[in-house]
Structure formats: C-alpha cells, structure tokens
Amino acid sequence: MKRTVAIVGITGRIGTRTAKELLERGFDVIGINRRPERIPLRCTDFSCTTRKADAGNYTEIFEAIRGADAVVMAVEPTREHPESYPADNMNVLKACKEQGVKLFITLLNYYALKAPDGRLMLEADPVHPEFLPIENAYLDAAMLIKTEKELDWLIIAAPGEMVPYMGKTGVYRIQEDILVTTDPGSMDFKKTSRLSMEDMAHCIAEQVEKQNRRHQIISVAY
Secondary structure, eight states: OOOOEETTTTHHHHHHHHHHHHTTTEEEEEESEEEGGHHHHOOTTOOOEEEOOOOOHHHHHHHTTTSSSEEEOOOOOOOOTTTTTHHHHHHHHHHHHHTTTTTEEEEOOGSSSTTTTTHHHHHSSOOOOGGHHHHHHHHHHHHHHTTTOOSEEEEOOOOOOSSSOOOOOOOOEEEBBBBBSSSTSSOHHHHSSEEEEHHHHHHHHHHHHHOOOOSSSEEEEE
C-alpha cells in the first residue's frame, strides 16, 4: 500500500526537490501552500494533490494534513515575523498528533545545532543583529520540538551552505546534534559544511522511508 507524505512549503527549493524524490520512490504527495495555485507553477516536472493551508492557522493545517502518514515541514521564518516560526512548527506538530500522523520532520538551519567545539552555533558563528531574530527562531523551534515525547519527530538541520548545482550523490554524513564539517577545527562553516539541495531531499526521503531515527536533531553534510 502506498504511503502518503504531506509537504508544508512544497514550493520552496527543498520542498519541490523532496516531493520529486518521494514521488520517484512511490509515495503519494500532498503539497501544502498558502497559495496552492502557485504549486503547478513551481512544481513543473511533477504533479501532486494540492491543499491550501497556512501553518499558523491550526484549523487549516489540521485539515490539510488529513490522510498523511508523515509530514515534512520545509518552510523558513519570514523576515517580517520570524517570531511566529517556532509556533508554526508546533502548530503542525500538534496537528500531526491529532491526526494520527506517524512522523513529523522539520527542516531547520544549522543554528539549531552545536559547533564541533560544543558551543551553540550562534556563539561559534555570530550573525549580524539584523538577522538574529531569524536565526534565533530556528533555535527556539528546535527547543520547543524537543519537549515533545509522544509523537515521533526528527529535526534535519541544513549545513553551513546548501547549493542547487551539485546534483544528487546519495553519499553524505549524518551526525546527531553537532554540525558535520570537513574540517572540525575551521571556523569557516560555509566552506567546511556543504550539501546539495538534491542530497538534502534524498536525506529527507530516506528518513521518511526508513523511519529509523526518533527524537533527534541531525546534521547532514558531505
């Protein structure tokens, strides 16, 4: 029997790639977006079920994920209201619990991780104050999700740099809590922690398919 995966934020660069990867593996995909009419425009090389929902609206997201076995949240904080991002994640997580979804996966950035030396990434790689609310939103979302004990969840943290031009290799490293780098002693995280968007989509699909990681924050990079 086919399994169904709902992707919140399917029109993003990772959302579209993840949908394509899942469809190629035989999954059914529900594409969720605040403006579902954009989905056919952005997802030009495949088709899927489309539903309208805002992650910040519990009633909408509850209905949109109906019938899903797993939910992937592939959205980013907005510059206008980054403070709503942690609550949006918890909204989707709560809806997953109520709908009996088996697995919730969210894609955060590497500020949800620790640096190789054990410090929080926000300490090891400080950001300009203008961008601090956005990066803090990732860390806050991770801390909230970690309090969930009943639903199976997985946080997949992006590397220092995620690029759209390296293609899919299916070969990368995964480790829990700490940023994967090619040189743990280097502070240049952008150059020493890298992954293609296609391989990130591959990793997400692998975790949906195997479901062998629970209640973890993982780093993925070459």
